[in-house]
Amino acid sequence: MALYPTCLRVNRNPLFVAYATLSTLLTGCALPSADVSTPTATASVPSAWTQPAPTDAPVVDLRNWWKAFNDPVLDALVQEANTSNLDLALSQSRLREARLASGRTAAQYLPSLSANIQTLQDISATDTYFHASIDMVWELGLFGAAQSARQAAQAVAAAAGADTQGVRVSVVADVVRNYLDLRAAQQQLVHLQRMAALDERALSLAEVRVRTHQGSADEVTQARLRIEQVRATQALLQLASANAAQALAVLLGRTSLDPVWHQTPVNHILPALAPFALAQVPADLLRTRPDVHAAEAEVHRAAAALGLARSELYPRITLGGSFLYAYNITRNFRTRSDNAPAIGPIIDIPLFDWGRRRTQVDIRQENLNAALINYRRAVHHGIAETEGALAALSAQQVRVDALTQAATLLGERTTAAQTQARLGLTSEYDTLARQRAQQQSLAELDMALSARALAFVALYKALGGxxxxxSESEDPAHAATLP
Known part of the structure; x- marks a missing residue:
């Protein structure tokens, strides 16, 4: 290394030259922290789903999957939840806190300057002095300490970003689920109102049949029993509707319900799920599920903690410097003996600690091993959750298809009975039972459609939709990629 004349003129103090030489040599001591690459689970991730996935339809956007219901009210609710949900706001605040703490960690290994001004007396209390000093401290963070500290802070911020995205995934899924529950309850109430009208008509006809000695009293009892059963079911559905509406209000950060939620839509009450295709494969979970990103960030944090523990095995070197200006106020002159600048290293060398530092390294190594295991577990859990959602979606689709066929057959049967009644071949009382069976079948079909819609919600929640x-900096996938 060449020494320039200006440097030689300034640094003539032999002690300072020795100190500068030592500092130059120590610059090569910044050993890297634990060498842990970004964990991957490619070998353990299947190439395709074992459960059948929907195909031959438009692909649903993972970031706007709820729009597959084509419901403007639902779209507005999701948008409002993303801006007003209190859990999400709390998580975002914690994310900002983690990022601020990360920046503070980076400043830990930068030089710090402080100034101090004070007056004091000597031991004999005869003279009063004015002291003004400038102090400098610089912890070098050698042997990987600074790098590991930065990596740990970045990992904590990345984990906070993943947690925030996880809250966002849950909030969106909960909004859609509660909205579907609300509409499903309203749809079932419509079916019950129609069945109640049929039961009231059946009761009226049954009473006429008893008076005309064409029917038995048991027919009246059965009609009244069905009416009371419908009333009991209506009470449960009204409670379910109220609970879903209240849950929506909480998710939106509101204290009151929106009257629009209880208004019956002009067309079909239950949002219809459009045909869709699943484009995601198991490997996509590594970049879409927030819990996988959080587990990855924990691996980086554990690796950084291991690096810090290893750096404790080596000397800790801090550079310190001070310049003092002293003035004797009593005698009105500047002192010379206390005005010399002081600079030099502070070296903390670990000699003997009964194996405490080495044990700490072993502990951090086990923490890293556990973090890697937890990462693989998160990936496997995500795959299992998605497979379960696909299985539920497939089963509900089969159920919908079967109930659709059943409703069609019952509709044809009811139409035939009504035709016979118009021709006088059967009575109105006989057709009411078939009409009620058809209405019950339609109610079961709507319940199956609701269950399929909820399975769709569970699927895209499992995918991390x-x-x-x-901003890109809030993206957990971006934040988890540590430099």
Missing amino acids: APLPK
Whole structure:
């Protein structure tokens, strides 16, 4: 290394030259922290789903999957939840806190300057002095300490970003689920109102049949029993509707319900799920599920903690410097003996600690091993959850198809009975039972459609579907990629 004349003129103090030489040599001591690459689970991730996935239809956007219901009210609710949900706001605040703490960690290994001004007396209390000093401290963070500290802070921020995205995924799924529960309850109430009208008509006809000695009293009892059963079911559905509406209000950060939620839509009450195709494969879970990103960030944090523990095995070196200006106020002159600048290293060398530092390294190594296991577990859990959602979606689709056929057959049967009644071949009382059976079948079909819609919600929640953060820095996938 060449020494320039200006440097030689400034640094003539032999002690300072020795100190500068030592500092130059120690610059090669910044050993890297634990060498842990980004964990992957490619070998343990299947190439395709074992459960059948929907195909031959438009692909649903993972970031706007709820729009497959084509419901403007639902779209507005999701948008409002993304801006007003209190859990999400709390998580975002914690994310900002983690990022601020990360920046503070980076400043830990930068030089710090402080100034101090004070007056004091000597031991004999005869003279009063004015002291003004400038102090400098610089912890070098050698042997990988600074790098590991930065990596740990970045990992904590990445984990906070993943947690925020996880809250966003849950909030969106809960909004859609509660909205579907609300509409499903309203749809079932419509079916019950129609069945109640049929039961009231059947009761009226049964009473006429008893008076005319064409029927038995048991027919009247059965009609009244069905009416009371419908009333009991209506009470449960009204409670379910109220609970779903209240849950929506909480998710939207509101204290009151929106009257629009209880208004019956002009067309079909239950949002219809459009045909869709699943484009995601198991490997996509590594970049879409927030819990996988959080587990990955924990691996980086554990690796950084291991690096810090290893750096404790080596000397800790801090550079310190001070310049003091002293003035004797009593005698009105500047002192010379206390005005010399002081600079030098502070070296903390570990000699003997009964194996405490080495044990700490072993502990951090086990923490890293556990973090890697937890990462693989998160991936496997995500695959299992998605497979379960696909299985539920497939089963509900089979159920919908079967109930659709049953409703069609019952509709044809009811139409035939009504035709016979118009021709005088059968009575109105006999057709009411078939009309009620048809209405019951339609109610079961709507319940199956609701269950299929909820399975769709569970599927895209398992896939980590949610809107992307407003800025790239909030993206957990971006934040988890540590330099």
